[in-house]
Amino acid sequence: MDFTSVVYSDSFSKVEDCPPAGKPEFAFIGRSNVGKSSLINALCERKALAFTSSQPGKTQSINFYTINDAWLLVDLPGYGYAKVSKTMRSSWKVMVEGYLENRESLFCVFQLIDHAIPPQQADIDFSNWLGEREIPFVLVFTKADKRSKDKKTNTVKAYLEKLAGYWEVMPPYFVASAVKGTGLPEIRSYIRQVLPQ
Ligand SMILES: Nc1nc2c(ncn2[C@@H]2O[C@H](COP(=O)(O)OP(=O)(O)OP(=O)(O)O)[C@@H](O)[C@H]2O)c(=O)[nH]1
Numbered sequence: 001m002d003f004t005s006v007v008y009s010d011s012f013s014k015v016e017d018c019p020p021a022g023k024p025e026f027a028f029i030g031r032s033n034v035g036k037s038s039l040i041n042a043l044c045e046r047k048a049l050a051f052t053s054s055q056p057g058k059t060q061s062i063n064f065y066t067i068n069d070a071w072l073l074v075d076l077p078g079y080g081y082a083k084v085s086k087t088m089r090s091s092w093k094v095m096v097e098g099y100l101e102n103r104e105s106l107f108c109v110f111q112l113i114d115h116a117i118p119p120q121q122a123d124i125d126f127s128n129w130l131g132e133r134e135i136p137f138v139l140v141f142t143k144a145d146k147r148s149k150d151k152k153t154n155t156v157k158a159y160l161e162k163l164a165g166y167w168e169v170m171p172p173y174f175v176a177s178a179v180k181g182t183g184l185p186e187i188r189s190y191i192r193q194v195l196p197q
């Protein structure tokens with residue numbers, strides 16, 4: 001898919017301040033540092049559209065990027081960052097869960113999972129949270145270029161096995177690397193297929 005025009009639209013720290021729902025939105029969520037902003041940049045073939053950092057907790061608000069004037073990518077702050085105060089955690093909940101539960105134009109969530117580490121309970125809990133609310137989502141296993149810390153564990157298989165303990169139908173999934181470009185054509189093609197014509 002051509003990302004002919006990519007326009008940073010705006011950032012909001014409160015759901016109620018977001019512009020009225022309109023074009024379909026694809027939102028990126030996952031643990032802090034999993035590579036959400038990097039994947040958005042890689043998909044758009046832009047280096048610094050969404051700000052990234054080696055330190056977790058970089059993205060702090062809801063960021064909208066309009067693609068081809070037809071649909072949006074939405075970068076969200078991550079969950080599971082330990083060095084966060086209770087107040088910040090609860091404002092994250094209000095902002096991110098509020099967006100995901102209430103946004104009428106939310107079309108699909110990309111939940112990113114770090115491919116290089118074994119399945120994390122925080123991710124399973126978040127997949128379950130999405131599933132329980134019937135929010136359509138797909139999984140993206142990120143950092144496919146990195147060697148797994150535990151060479152014996154196939155994270156994709158292990159993660160899907162864990163999810164199968166809760167659900168009969170598995171979400172679609174992709175394995176991607178923002179660095180090497182792995183999986184990007186597949187993700188773009190998925191977006192093209194599911195976008196309303
Ligand atoms: N090796 C490798 N590193 C990656 C990849 N994607 C992201 N990173 C690195 O992971 C770190 C975090 O990337 P971000 O894109 O900022 O992560 P994020 O999920 O947006 O993080 P928060 O905004 O803090 O929630 C950065 O140092 C990136 O360079 C990848 O595919 N491969």
Ligand SMILES: [Mg+2]
Nearest residue numbers: 036037058059
């Ligand atoms: Mg980010």
